[in-house]
Amino acid sequence: MMRIAARLWICLLALxxxxxxxESLVTSLSSSRVLINSNYTGTSIAVFxxxxxxxxxxxxxTPYNVVITVRGPRQYIVVREKERLGPLWLNREQQKFPxxxxxxxxxxxEPVREITSEQLRMRQKIGLQAIIxxxxxxxxxxxxxxxxxxxxxxxxxxxxLYREDERGVAFLTPNIFRxxxxxxxxxxxxxxxxxxxxxxxxxxLARTLTHFEMxxxxxxxxxxxxxxxxxxxxxxxxxLLALFFxxxxxxxxxxx
Amino acid sequence: MQIYLPIAEMxxxxxxxxxxxxxxxxxxxxxxxxxGFLMTPLLIFLGIPPAVAVATQSAQIVASSxxxxxxxxxxxxxxxxxxxxxxxxxxxGSGLGVxxxxxxxxxxxxxxxxxxxxxxxxxxxxxxxxxxxxxEFWVKRRGGAARPRRRGGDHAPYLGWPLRMRxxxxxxxxxxxxxxxxxxxxxxxxxxxxxxxGFIMVPALLYIFRVPTGVVVGTSQFQIVCTTLITLxxxxxxxxxxxxxxxxxxxxxxxxxxxxGARAGRxxxxxxxRFLLAILLxxxxxxxxxxxxxxxxxxxxxxxxxxxA
Numbered sequence: 001m002m003r004i005a006a007r008l009w010i011c012l013l014a015l016x017x018x019x020x021x022x023e024s025l026v027t028s029l030s031s032s033r034v035l036i037n038s039n040y041t042g043t044s045i046a047v048f049x050x051x052x053x054x055x056x057x058x059x060x061x062t063p064y065n066v067v068i069t070v071r072g073p074r075q076y077i078v079v080r081e082k083e084r085l086g087p088l089w090l091n092r093e094q095q096k097f098p099x100x101x102x103x104x105x106x107x108x109x110e111p112v113r114e115i116t117s118e119q120l121r122m123r124q125k126i127g128l129q130a131i132i133x134x135x136x137x138x139x140x141x142x143x144x145x146x147x148x149x150x151x152x153x154x155x156x157x158x159x160x161l162y163r164e165d166e167r168g169v170a171f172l173t174p175n176i177f178r179x180x181x182x183x184x185x186x187x188x189x190x191x192x193x194x195x196x197x198x199x200x201x202x203x204x205l206a207r208t209l210t211h212f213e214m215x216x217x218x219x220x221x222x223x224x225x226x227x228x229x230x231x232x233x234x235x236x237x238x239x240l241l242a243l244f245f246x247x248x249x250x251x252x253x254x255x256x
Numbered sequence: 257m258q259i260y261l262p263i264a265e266m267x268x269x270x271x272x273x274x275x276x277x278x279x280x281x282x283x284x285x286x287x288x289x290x291x292g293f294l295m296t297p298l299l300i301f302l303g304i305p306p307a308v309a310v311a312t313q314s315a316q317i318v319a320s321s322x323x324x325x326x327x328x329x330x331x332x333x334x335x336x337x338x339x340x341x342x343x344x345x346x347x348x349g350s351g352l353g354v355x356x357x358x359x360x361x362x363x364x365x366x367x368x369x370x371x372x373x374x375x376x377x378x379x380x381x382x383x384x385x386x387x388x389x390x391x392e393f394w395v396k397r398r399g400g401a402a403r404p405r406r407r408g409g410d411h412a413p414y415l416g417w418p419l420r421m422r423x424x425x426x427x428x429x430x431x432x433x434x435x436x437x438x439x440x441x442x443x444x445x446x447x448x449x450x451x452x453x454g455f456i457m458v459p460a461l462l463y464i465f466r467v468p469t470g471v472v473v474g475t476s477q478f479q480i481v482c483t484t485l486i487t488l489x490x491x492x493x494x495x496x497x498x499x500x501x502x503x504x505x506x507x508x509x510x511x512x513x514x515x516x517g518a519r520a521g522r523x524x525x526x527x528x529x530r531f532l533l534a535i536l537l538x539x540x541x542x543x544x545x546x547x548x549x550x551x552x553x554x555x556x557x558x559x560x561x562x563x564x565a
Contacts, residue, residue, distance in 0.1 A: 038501075040260045041267050075560050082555040088548050090368055091557070102560075151556030159303075185260075185267045186303065216262060223262040227496050235492025238500055239485050242315045242507060246322025246481075249511035253323075254330070 023064075024052045025206035027196045034183065034214040042185035045212060047107075049196055051175040065108070065115045065199045066169045067126050070181050072103025072161075073190030079148045079155075095148035097138045103161050103187045104131065107168025107179045116202040124204060126197065128153070128164040160184040189214045263499035264308045270505060272302075277509020281320045284510070285517025286524075287533050288324065288473030290317040290452030290480045293374075293540060295506070305560070308499050311491035314484050315503035317452055320514035321480040327518060328474025335425040335471050338435070339478040342457070345436035346483050349443025357448055371548055373449055377456065378541030385459050385534035392527045415465070426467040426475070438464070443483070452480040455537060462530070469526045473518075 030046035047068055077100045083092040108115060112127035121130045131137065132153045138145055156162035161184065169179040181194070191213050198206045216224050226234045258267045276298055284291035292313055299309035328334040360369045417431035438460060446453035457476045461467040467475070492498040521529065 036260060038260050039258065039267075041258050078559050080557050080559070082552050082557070084551075089550070089552055089555075090548075148556070151554075152558060155554070155556065155558050186265075188265050220260060220262040223500055227263055227492070227498065227500075231493045231496055232489070234500075235489040235498060238315050238492060238498050238503055239318060239488050241500070242318035242488070242503065243322050243481075243485075245504075245507045245511055246319040247326060249319075249323045249515060250326035250330075253327075253515045 023057055023198065023205050025196060025198045025208050026050045026052060027194075027208045027210060029194060029210055029212055032210075032212045034212065035217045036189060036214060036220055037217055038220060040185065042187070043183050045181045045183065047179045047181060047194060047196065049177050049198075049208075051177075051198060051206075053175070060200050062201045063174065064171070064177075064205075065110050066171075066177050066179075067109075067112065067115065067197045067199065068105075068107040068169060068179050068181070069125075069131070069195045069197070070103065070105040070107075071101040071193045071195075072187055073101070073192070074099045075102045076100075077152065079152050081148070081151070093144075093148075095138055095141075095145055097152060100137070100152065102190070103183070103192070104128065104156070105162075105168075105181055106131075106164045107181070108164075108166050109169040109171060109177065111166040112164075115199055116204075120202065120204070124197070128162065159186060161187060183214070187214070189216055259501065259505075261304075261308075261499050261502050263312075263497065264304045264502060266303060268302060268304075268502070268505075273502065273505040274509040277316060277506040278513035279509075281316070281510035281513025282517035282520075283513075283536070284317070284320050285324055285514035285519075286521045287454075287517075287529070287536070288458050288476045288521070289454030289533075290321060290484065291454075292317055292451045293449075293455065299502075304502070305497075307495050307497040308502070311488070311495055311497035312499045312502045313506065314488045314491060315498065315500075316506035316510045317484045318481060318488060319507040320510040321452075321477045321484065323511050323514050324477040324518050325474060325481050328477060331470075331474070332425070333470045334474035334478055335423055335467070336478070337421075338423045338426050338428070338467070339475045339482075341421075341432060341435050342439040342442075342475070342479045343482045345439025346443035346446070346453070346479065347486075349440035349445075350447040350483065350486075351443075352440070353444040353447025356444070370449060371544055373445065374544040375541055375548065377445065377449075378537045378544065381456060381459055382534050382537030382541055384463070385530050386538060388463065389527050389531040389534055393531070396527070426465070426471050428465060428467060430465065435465070439479075446483065452484055454480050455533075458533065459530075469529065473521065 027047060027049040030048075034043055034045070049066065051064055077097040078094055079097065080091040080094045082089045085092070106112070106128045108127075112121060112130075116126060121127050122134070125131050125134055132149050133146075138149065153162055163182070169177050171177045191211060194210045194212065196208045196210075197204060215221070257270045259270050260267045276295070280291040280295045280298070283289070283294065295313040295316065296306075296309050299313060300306050325334060415428075415430035415434065417433050419432050420429060421432050422429050442453040442456050442460075445451075445456060454476050457479060458472055461472045461476065462469065488498065524532075
């Protein structure tokens with residue numbers, strides 16, 4: 001058993017691309033935890049990155065480009081389209097997105113079109129359009145799925161939950177950059193993935209993956225736990241509270 | 257001032273929610289209806305998830321209806337006996353409504369069933385009341401008696417069916433069969449549409465059963481308290497969608513609004529009362545009809561079925 005595992009491990013190591021002459025990328029988030037309390041109205045997280053080169057690294061004629069992709073907790077989303085049926089407008093067709101991110105932000109140092117080829121963008125899911133139109137994002141219905149993908153993007157963008165900022169990454173020196181991930185208040189609690197990709201001359205040089213989580217604290221957390229784990233008690237408490245408020249009001253406003 | 261809602265998972269403006277609670281509470285107290293059909297669309301419009309909006313506003317209905325019902329009890333304007341009959345019929349109807357809800361969802365036509373039911377119910381009930389109140393108005397202007405006073409023995413034939421019961425406070429001596437049947441229908445529609453059903457109950461008690469206006473509001477509120485209490489707990493258990501912070505804000509706004517509404521209602525003449533309620537119902541019916549008939553700006557809509565942590 002152990003031997004098989006060890007062999008498998010060696011095979012995997014051999015398959016993994018080993019950058020021979022590449023740069024290495026070091027990234028860090030300003031915080032790995034966003035705490036939600038009662039006066040939370042959204043926040044932002046800073047990403048810092050440094051590109052490390054050693055003696056063997058070839059010098060590059062073109063500057064570095066950075067793409068930062070942030071994905072929030074997954075949701076099962078259904079997009080429906082209203083169509084005319086006689087005098088009525090009814091929901092007819094629908095398209096399911098079983099693992100769509102609730103929040104999706106792409107921050108880049110240049111417009112994605114200028115960073116790399118369309119082929120690579122689609123294959124490596126670089127840029128918002130590439131993610132939305134990726135084959136595994138929803139089931140393919142030979143073109144019929146396209147308006148639904150666009151609609152999901154449009155509606156989520158309107159809420160500020162899907163966004164692309166082509167000037168979102170700023171280089172402080174040629175090898176050090178920073179970016180700010182804007183988190184609107186409606187971005188849901190959960191685990192967020194931050195993927196930083198370094199490119200130069202349309203080629204991917206390095207990639208890092210870091211995480212942060214958004215959690216409810218204190219009272220907000222206790223309410224969430226009570227509603228989930230003691231739902232009968234929670235429901236009964238709310239009902240009693242409502243009755244109590246109603247009774248109190250009738251006493252206050254009593255006219256004798 | 258903003259506050260974060262722990263279950264809806266978003267911040268809202270405290271003052272806005274208080275004001276909304278007060279406005280809907282006023283209408284609720286004025287007409288003796290729950291007001292759920294007004295509050296739910298308002299909350300969804302603010303961006304609160306529909307499941308949370310439907311579940312949480314039932315807490316506000318409980319609170320404001322409790323206040324109104326207690327007030328009515330004190331003024332002896334509540335028929336406990338009739339109210340209990342309505343609740344009994346209503347519970348059976350709710351059960352059937354929940355079952356039909358699931359069946360329509362399986363068939364994939366739940367949205368359609370809900371909007372069409374809204375349009376039909378609101379337009380029919382609203383038009384009937386409108387016609388009645390306009391006719392009354394007309395007769396009064398020409399100097400006739402508003403409505404011939406009800407005399408003993410003067411009633412619709414279905415009230416004389418077997419199993420008659422006396423409801424002294426409502427000045428009613430009627431068969432329980434149409435009362436239970438009617439309550440069953442209201443419970444059915446309520447569960448299907450996520451509403452208390454006060455807006456069907458009030459006109460029906462007024463016109464079909466000829467219960468005095470003063471008693472109608474109190475009795476309807478009593479029935480709403482009991483039905484909505486059960487709905488609230490079921491929502492908390494089944495969907496975990498009751499937001500206690502939002503509920504408290506809505507309740508605080510709502511109880512005050514309901515008090516002023518109830519007081520305004522007492523000073524309102526009966527025919528004006530019916531006329532205003534008719535306008536309210538027709539407006540809501542029209543709004544849903546337009547939603548169904550006008551080409552939408554954005555034909556697409558998204559629903560989040562579940563969140564994966």
